[in-house]
Amino acid sequence: MPDKPKLAIYWAASCGGCEIAVVNLHEKILDVDAALDLMFCPCLMDTKRKDIEALPDRAIAVTLFNGALRTEENLEMARLLRRKSQVMVAFGSCAKGGCIPALANFSTREDLFRSIYLDNPSVENPDAIIPCGTTSFPEGDIHLPALLGRVKHLAQEVDVDYYIPGCPPESHQIWNVIEVILSGDLPPKGSTIGCGTLTVCDDCDRTKEDKRIPAFRRNYEFYPDPKACLLEQGLLCMGIATRSGCGAPCTKANMPCSGCYGAPDGISDQGAKMVAALGSVMDIGDTVGLSEAEISGRVSAFLSTIPDYAGLFYKYTLASSTLGGKVGR
Amino acid sequence: MKIGIYFCNCGSNIADKISSAAVAEAAGSFPEQTYFKTVDFICSEDGRLQFEESLKTELPDRVIVAACSPRDHEATFRRCLANAGLNPYLLQMVNIREQIAWVTEDPEVATAKAIRAIRGALYRVRLQQPLEKKELEVCPDALVIGAGPSGMKAAMALAEAGRSVVLVERTPMIGGLPVRFEELFPDLECAPCMLEPLMGELLHGDHAGKIELMTMSEVIEVTGFYGNFIARIRQLPRHVSLHECIGCGECAAACPAVTMNGFNNGASERKAIDFAFTGVLPNAPFLMEDVCVRSRGEECRACKDACPMGEDVVDLEQVEQIVERRIGAIILATGTGLYDASRVTGMGFGTFPDVYDALQFERLLSSTGPTAGEFLTRAGNVPSSLAIIHCVGSLDNDHKPYCSGICCQYAFKFNHLISARHPDTAITHYHRELVLPGKTAHTLFRHADRNANTSLKRYSSIDDLAVTLADDGRLQVSANGEDNVADMVVLCPAVIPAEGTGRLSALLDVGCDSSGFFRELHGRMDAAQSAIKGIYLAGSCQEPMDIQKAILQGMATAGYTLAGLQPGRTLEIEPINAEVDETRCAGCRLCISVCPYRAISFDSGHNASSVNAVLCHGCGTCVAACPAGAITGHHFTNDQIMAEIEGVLK
Numbered sequence: 001m002p003d004k005p006k007l008a009i010y011w012a013a014s015c016g017g018c019e020i021a022v023v024n025l026h027e028k029i030l031d032v033d034a035a036l037d038l039m040f041c042p043c044l045m046d047t048k049r050k051d052i053e054a055l056p057d058r059a060i061a062v063t064l065f066n067g068a069l070r071t072e073e074n075l076e077m078a079r080l081l082r083r084k085s086q087v088m089v090a091f092g093s094c095a096k097g098g099c100i101p102a103l104a105n106f107s108t109r110e111d112l113f114r115s116i117y118l119d120n121p122s123v124e125n126p127d128a129i130i131p132c133g134t135t136s137f138p139e140g141d142i143h144l145p146a147l148l149g150r151v152k153h154l155a156q157e158v159d160v161d162y163y164i165p166g167c168p169p170e171s172h173q174i175w176n177v178i179e180v181i182l183s184g185d186l187p188p189k190g191s192t193i194g195c196g197t198l199t200v201c202d203d204c205d206r207t208k209e210d211k212r213i214p215a216f217r218r219n220y221e222f223y224p225d226p227k228a229c230l231l232e233q234g235l236l237c238m239g240i241a242t243r244s245g246c247g248a249p250c251t252k253a254n255m256p257c258s259g260c261y262g263a264p265d266g267i268s269d270q271g272a273k274m275v276a277a278l279g280s281v282m283d284i285g286d287t288v289g290l291s292e293a294e295i296s297g298r299v300s301a302f303l304s305t306i307p308d309y310a311g312l313f314y315k316y317t318l319a320s321s322t323l324g325g326k327v328g329r
Numbered sequence: 330m331k332i333g334i335y336f337c338n339c340g341s342n343i344a345d346k347i348s349s350a351a352v353a354e355a356a357g358s359f360p361e362q363t364y365f366k367t368v369d370f371i372c373s374e375d376g377r378l379q380f381e382e383s384l385k386t387e388l389p390d391r392v393i394v395a396a397c398s399p400r401d402h403e404a405t406f407r408r409c410l411a412n413a414g415l416n417p418y419l420l421q422m423v424n425i426r427e428q429i430a431w432v433t434e435d436p437e438v439a440t441a442k443a444i445r446a447i448r449g450a451l452y453r454v455r456l457q458q459p460l461e462k463k464e465l466e467v468c469p470d471a472l473v474i475g476a477g478p479s480g481m482k483a484a485m486a487l488a489e490a491g492r493s494v495v496l497v498e499r500t501p502m503i504g505g506l507p508v509r510f511e512e513l514f515p516d517l518e519c520a521p522c523m524l525e526p527l528m529g530e531l532l533h534g535d536h537a538g539k540i541e542l543m544t545m546s547e548v549i550e551v552t553g554f555y556g557n558f559i560a561r562i563r564q565l566p567r568h569v570s571l572h573e574c575i576g577c578g579e580c581a582a583a584c585p586a587v588t589m590n591g592f593n594n595g596a597s598e599r600k601a602i603d604f605a606f607t608g609v610l611p612n613a614p615f616l617m618e619d620v621c622v623r624s625r626g627e628e629c630r631a632c633k634d635a636c637p638m639g640e641d642v643v644d645l646e647q648v649e650q651i652v653e654r655r656i657g658a659i660i661l662a663t664g665t666g667l668y669d670a671s672r673v674t675g676m677g678f679g680t681f682p683d684v685y686d687a688l689q690f691e692r693l694l695s696s697t698g699p700t701a702g703e704f705l706t707r708a709g710n711v712p713s714s715l716a717i718i719h720c721v722g723s724l725d726n727d728h729k730p731y732c733s734g735i736c737c738q739y740a741f742k743f744n745h746l747i748s749a750r751h752p753d754t755a756i757t758h759y760h761r762e763l764v765l766p767g768k769t770a771h772t773l774f775r776h777a778d779r780n781a782n783t784s785l786k787r788y789s790s791i792d793d794l795a796v797t798l799a800d801d802g803r804l805q806v807s808a809n810g811e812d813n814v815a816d817m818v819v820l821c822p823a824v825i826p827a828e829g830t831g832r833l834s835a836l837l838d839v840g841c842d843s844s845g846f847f848r849e850l851h852g853r854m855d856a857a858q859s860a861i862k863g864i865y866l867a868g869s870c871q872e873p874m875d876i877q878k879a880i881l882q883g884m885a886t887a888g889y890t891l892a893g894l895q896p897g898r899t900l901e902i903e904p905i906n907a908e909v910d911e912t913r914c915a916g917c918r919l920c921i922s923v924c925p926y927r928a929i930s931f932d933s934g935h936n937a938s939s940v941n942a943v944l945c946h947g948c949g950t951c952v953a954a955c956p957a958g959a960i961t962g963h964h965f966t967n968d969q970i971m972a973e974i975e976g977v978l979k
Contacts, residue, residue: 199957202915202936210922229917240917241956264913266958266967273956280923280954286843289730 005061007032008040008052009091010081012067012074013101013151018092019043019066021168028175035182036061049077052084060084062181064091064164068101068319069152073145082158087181090154093167093260096192097270098319100167102151103310105318105325109147150327153319162187164194167260167316170246192265195245199264200257203248204239206230211281216305219255230256236312241267241274260316269322271313330455332363333389334447335380337371337396339426346430346439352395355444359451364389372402377409384413391454395423395447416459418904418964421450445977452976456969460904465943467556468657469894472497474548474833477505478876479868479883480662481527486887488531488539491896495654496531497546497562499829501615502605503528505664506688507876509592509606511695511702514735514742514875515769521608521697528610541654542571545615547829549651551837554943555863555893556657556900566647568602568616573642576612578604580643583635588620594689596699602632602643607697616643658890661839661847661859662867662883663830668722668729668823676721676820677796682707683804684796684818687739694746704750704817711751712816716806717743718794719760722823725791729823731844733873736821737764741773743819748780756783757815759794759808786811824873838927839864846872857885860926862944865889905964906945907952911937913959920951920960 009022019041025032032038040047040060052060063085069075082088093099104112113130117123129135133146154160164177173194180186180193187193196202208229217234224230230237230251238259239251250257263270284298306312310325318325334356338344349367356365366383370376371394384392392415394406399422407417425443433439469492473484476498484494507513508528510520531540543564550561569580586601593606601620604612622629623645633643670678670686677684683706685693692698706712717740722728737760744756758777763785765774777783788794788808796818799805804815826845834841839859840848847866850858857866865886868879894900909920909929914937921929921938928944929951931937940951940960952962 198913198915199917200915201917201957208916208918211917211919212922231917240915240919244915264957266913267956273958276953277919277956280950281919288842 004035004037006040006059007036007038008060008063008081008085009038009043010040010063010065010067010077011043012065012077012095012154013070014067014092014094015100016043017168018064018094021092021166021171022064022174024171025175026171032178035178049080052080055084057083058086060086062087062089064089065095065154066092066168068094068098069148069154069157070101070104071145071147075148075152075157076145078154078158087161087186088154088158089177090160090163092169093165093262093316095154096163096165096320097262097317098151098153099260099316102153102317102319102325103315105150105327106310108327109149112147150325151319156319161189163192165192165243165261166194166246169194170249172247173245192243192262195243195261197265198244200239200242200244200246200248200251200261202244203246204229204251204257205248206251208232212283213278213281214283215302218305218307224254226254230254236278236306238270238274238312240277241270258315259313262317270317271321274313330361330390331387332359332361332391332393332451332454333384333387334363334365334393334395334451335371335383336365336367336425337376337394338367338369339396339430340370343396343426343430346433346436347425347443348436348440351440352444352447356447359448361451361455363451371396372405377405380406381409381413384410384415389415390419391457392420393423393447393450393454394420395425395443395450397426398422398424398428416461418460419454419457421454421457423447423450445979448979449973449975449977452979453969453973456966456972457964460963462904463902463942464899465556465902467894467898467900468558468655469890469896470494470656471658471660471890472548472558472560472654472656473660473662473867475499475505475662475664475827475868475870476503476531476542476544477662477664477868477879478507478524478527479664479879479886480505480660481524481531482880482883483660483662483867483887483890484540485527485531485534485536486884487890488536490887490891492539492890494540495560495562495656496540496542497548498542498544499547500605501544501567502609502611503531503542503544504610508609509688509695509697510691511698512742512746514738515772517742517745525610532611542611543652544571544611548833548836551659554941555861556943558656558659558863560654560656560659562652562654564650564652566616566618566644566649567613568618568644568647569613570642570644571611571613573638574611574613575638576604576614577637578614579635579637580632581614583631584621585629585631586620586622588617590699593692593699596692609697616645657894658863658865659837660865660867660883660886660890661833661837661870662886663833663870664827665824665869665873666827668825670721670820670822673722673725673728673791673820673822675791675795676718677804677818678820681796681798681804681818683712683816684820686820686822687736687743690743690819691739694743704747706816710816712754714755714757714813714815715747715817715819716757716759716796716804716813716815717819717821718796718806719758719821720762721791721820723821724761725823729825729844731823731873732762732764733821733824734764735824735873735875738770738773738875740819740821741777744777744780744783745773748776748782752782754782756780757806757813758783758785759788759806760785761788761791824869826870830870837861837864846870857882858889862926863893900943902942903947905947905962906942907940907947907949907960907962908942909938909940910959910961911935911939913957914938914955915957915959917956920955923950923954925950 063081090096117130177194206229224233235256237256239257242259243261243264267273287295336349353365410417423446429442472495473480484496487494507520513520545565549563552559581600581603584600584602589595590597590599602616604614636642693704696702723733795807805812842848849856867883867886916936928941932939949962952960
């Protein structure tokens with residue numbers, strides 16, 4: 001059998017959803033296998049790190065790297081795979097923008113450990129043991145990869161050729177990307193691929209009207225009209241500030257878009273853009289004759305209905321956002 | 330790219346704090362090829378000439394002027410660029426006077442700041458694009474909605490200037506509310522007599538031919554924009570030709586159908602075909618179809634047969650018509666009405682027949698009114714005592730928070746007119762505040778104040794006041810624990826926007842304030858303009874006002890129209906505006922509600938928003954709001970702004 005181009009799929013700080021999205025190709029996975037040699041995928045296969053280390057540089061045609069960089073091991077694997085790959089793809093929202101793992105950038109490592117290993121009511125830890133690089137036991141030392149000071153996305157540490165957005169990327173878009181890779185007709189380096197160029201509103205077939213939002217509401221409060229724009233109904237739908245291409249499965253299921261495809265091209269900060277957009281359509285009523293304090297009170301009352309700013313605006317992009325979180329870079 | 334940097338010393342204004350030599354030296358290390366020139370007063374005639382000559386010699390690709398605020402002289406220097414053959418939008422000004430020299434103590438710090446600001450301008454100006462003004466053919470004519478004092482005045486002024494005017498009036502008459510009054514504050518001038526010259530000019534004067542008056546008509550649709558509106562107007566059948574009728578009234582005399590006359594509060598009768606009231610203009614009756622016996626299927630042509638002017642004057646078959654007119658500007662002069670006083674509890678309005686609101690009382694006083702000016706109680710007596718209650722629903726957060734501004738003045742006018750006819754009638758004014766601004770309003774108040782039969786009682790809340798029926802069946806007003814008999818009560822309710830204001834607001838996209846009046850572009854500087862270009866506000870549709878101010882505002886709207894739209898001259902469209910990239914717009918329509926000038930519409934064919942450059946003010950609100958980044962603010966693009974920030978922070 002002639003050598004097929006090698007494909008690697010690696011997970012760093014991730015949930016495994018990206019691998020499931022690949023498996024969701026269903027029978028097309030056979031076409032992938034026919035065209036490419038999937039030779040490394042810790043979630044599915046038994047190839048080891050040493051096998052990768054043994055490869056010549058650039059031996060892997062394409063690496064789909066999912067997950068954010070949380071630990072030193074994530075970082076080492078990113079650098080290793082970059083060296084061994086011709087094309088490095090940041091695959092999914094964690095690798096592209098930090099995603100859920102990056103929300104930890106509001107806390108220091110010490111705070112995270114305290115919450116998880118010491119202050120957690122369901123944890124019994126009388127000796128106050130927390131993970132550290134090397135722990136000695138009578139049987140010998142064990143090593144755990146240390147946590148980085150903050151969660152990073154892939155491009156903050158290695159050179160990335162392409163980005164595929166999504167949490168996880170939609171399977172039909174993964175297939176599109178594979179077809180492009182197989183065709184050899186690759187887009188310019190740095191492109192975000194496997195997605196559309198508009199916003200989710202383009203994928204969403206709900207009726208859109210002029211927007212004036214009298215109050216934000218949450219899903220549990222009401223059953224939204226399945227035909228009308230969710231944002232107009234007060235749900236904080238991120239679709240307006242999110243790249244298209246997913247096919248809007250969430251809004252089709254009467255759930256607001258949470259923004260996993262990130263910002264469209266030309267928008268550097270998805271959360272900030274969403275804040276600017278919402279700020280423009282929040283209807284706080286007529287303010288003529290009101291004092292500054294009253295106006296500010298109305299705005300605050302409006303905003304107090306958003307329970308979690310970071311979780312809403314930066315669920316997928318905190319690591320790549322302008323402000324980046326609370327812990328230092 | 331060659332960039333010219335011109336540094337103005339502004340005499341000592343800038344030179345005292347910022348060293349041009351130090352800036353010149355720093356400019357030497359800026360990226361791009363730059364040249365640096367220091368001028369003493371670049372805005373002076375010499376300075377401008379020197380600047381233009383230098384531009385012609387150096388032929389820079391981009392120009393920076395570090396001088397005063399662009400609010401001062403950006404236009405001046407843009408013209409200099411144009412004179413030198415450069416696109417004027419390739420200029421970037423840096424305000425080193427107001428923002429740096431005047432507010433920075435230490436010259437070294439000021440110079441360092443200036444260098445940063447100029448470097449920012451350099452980074453920005455590199456990205457600036459040549460922009461061209463566009464021109465548009467316009468229609469110089471106007472639509473005036475409402476034929477009250479302000480609307481008539483605006484229409485007349487425009488007609489005198491040679492413009493065609495479509496004057497649309499909902500009622501069968503012109504003159505608005507005041508023409509229904511007997512005498513006016515502050516000089517007790519006869520209202521119809523005062524308005525007659527204007528109404529006469531409008532109907533039959535030298536320029537009347539330029540005015541197309543449509544009574545009993547309403548605007549039902551407006552499309553287009555400033556300079557090029559198309560209005561659709563629904564004209565209800567009057568059944569009487571305004572052009573041919575001479576107003577003899579023979580038709581009314583012959584008409585067999587009778588109803589109560591709404592123009593006289595239903596207090597007098599009228600025929601199905603009749604005048605609104607005596608002396609009304611246009612001097613032609615109108616037929617109320619629902620009252621005419623023909624509406625019951627009966628054959629009748631009594632009016633038509635009675636008309637001495639021929640077959641064609643009365644047209645019983647006339648039907649509703651929809652007409653279209655092309656105009657360049659729209660003047661809203663839709664006026665006001667009164668707040669329904671029955672919504673203010675305890676006033677007895679609508680319960681006790683001798684409780685009137687101010688408009689009803691005006692008709693009672695009027696010689697063309699239901700009682701020909703003789704005002705008696707319903708029992709037919711001269712009232713021995715009469716109460717006038719001010720601020721009914723005004724200055725009241727439960728009703729209308731604002732002061733209606735005119736009520737005190739007409740209340741003291743009532744006082745005068747009542748005393749003149751019945752000097753023995755005791756009059757009590759119940760007021761919360763007294764508002765008598767200006768140089769004339771005090772006179773009628775002084776008369777009332779000196780009148781032994783007049784008393785003023787102040788109350789603090791309308792809740793402390795009650796109009797009730799006393800044991801003897803007479804009305805009494807209870808205030809602050811004191812009961813006073815009143816045979817008649819006149820209420821001064823809040824002045825509110827005329828009925829239909831909200832409908833027009835929706836139709837034209839002209840916003841209303843929380844009180845329902847049309848919202849002006851700026852309360853002080855542009856109270857006669859709406860936020861929509863080419864739609865102007867005349868008279869009390871903008872806020873409660875007296876006739877003087879309404880007439881002035883009517884003239885102001887004519888002024889805007891005449892200045893903005895000139896026959897044979899195109900409308901210049903400022904190129905600093907917003908533009909939607911259709912290929913990036915996903916059609917969320919967020920921008921549409923954001924635009925304060927209603928300049929964005931949705932093109933469902935392309936499923937994308939589109940900005941009308943004529944209406945756009947270039948404010949950038951939509952650019953910031955567009956979540957897809959699909960809107961560009963020309964001359965203030967994201968790239969230009971980011972580059973400027975980068976240059977400053979470098």
